[in-house]
Structures are given as structure tokens and as C-alpha cells.
Amino acid sequence: MKASITLLLSVTLVLATVGCMRTYRIDIQQGNVVSREQLNKVVPGMKRNEVRFVLGTPFIEDPFHTDRWDYFYSYQAGSGEPAQMRRLSILFVDDQV
Numbered sequence: 620m621k622a623s624i625t626l627l628l629s630v631t632l633v634l635a636t637v638g639c640m641r642t643y644r645i646d647i648q649q650g651n652v653v654s655r656e657q658l659n660k661v662v663p664g665m666k667r668n669e670v671r672f673v674l675g676t677p678f679i680e681d682p683f684h685t686d687r688w689d690y691f692y693s694y695q696a697g698s699g700e701p702a703q704m705r706r707l708s709i710l711f712v713d714d715q716v
Contacts, residue, residue, distance in 0.1 A: 644697035650678045651690045653707055661709070665716045670709060677709070686711045 653674055660673045670688070671677075677688035690707040709716060 644699070646697050647695040648693075650692035651675055652692055653690050653705070658707070661716060663716050667711060667714055670716060674709075 651674065657674055661670055665673075674690060678691040679689040681687065681689070688709045688711075690709070692705045693702055694704075695702045
């Protein structure tokens with residue numbers, strides 16, 4: 620009888636403790652990270668392939684707006700902090716910035 624009460628109390632204590640713990644959530648990073656140094660290398664007159672070399676492949680290449688490349692970056696911390704979002708649009712005229 621004493622053993623079953625001890626077992627019951629142990630199980631209750633373990634279940635109460637498990638209920639207090641939070642599940643682990645990973646950090647989610649999506650898109651292109653464009654640094655200020657990379658952005659400073661993009662100058663008017665650059666061609667598309669030069670921009671792609673400096674900034675990488677754009678996150679969005681809209682087939683309806685071929686003169687615009689969108690670079691999007693978002694970071695959601697697993698701790699539940701507000702998401703960080705950045706967007707950069709590069710506009711081309713006659714295949715030049």
C-alpha cells in the first residue's frame with residue numbers, strides 16, 4: 620500500500636513538472652540576407668547579371684513585372700519575439716539598374 624502511494628505521488632509530481640516546461644521552437648530564417656556593404660556595391664547602370672553576382676538570386680522574380688527584382692528576408696525567433704522583416708526592390712530600365 621505504501622509503495623503504491625509513493626508511486627502515485629511520484630507519477631503526479633513528474634506529470635505536474637512536465638506540464639510546466641515549454642516546447643523547444645527553432646529559429647526560422649527565410650529569404651536573402653542583403654548586407655549594407657552588398658547594397659552599396661549596387662550602383663545605377665549595373666546590368667542584371669552584375670546585380671545577381673553582388674546580391675544573389677532574387678527571392679521573387681515576378682513574371683508580370685520583369686523589370687523588378689524583390690529581395691525579401693524574414694527572421695522569426697523561436698522564443699516568440701516579433702518577426703524581423705526586410706524587403707528590397709531593384710528596378711531595371713533597359714536591363715540596367
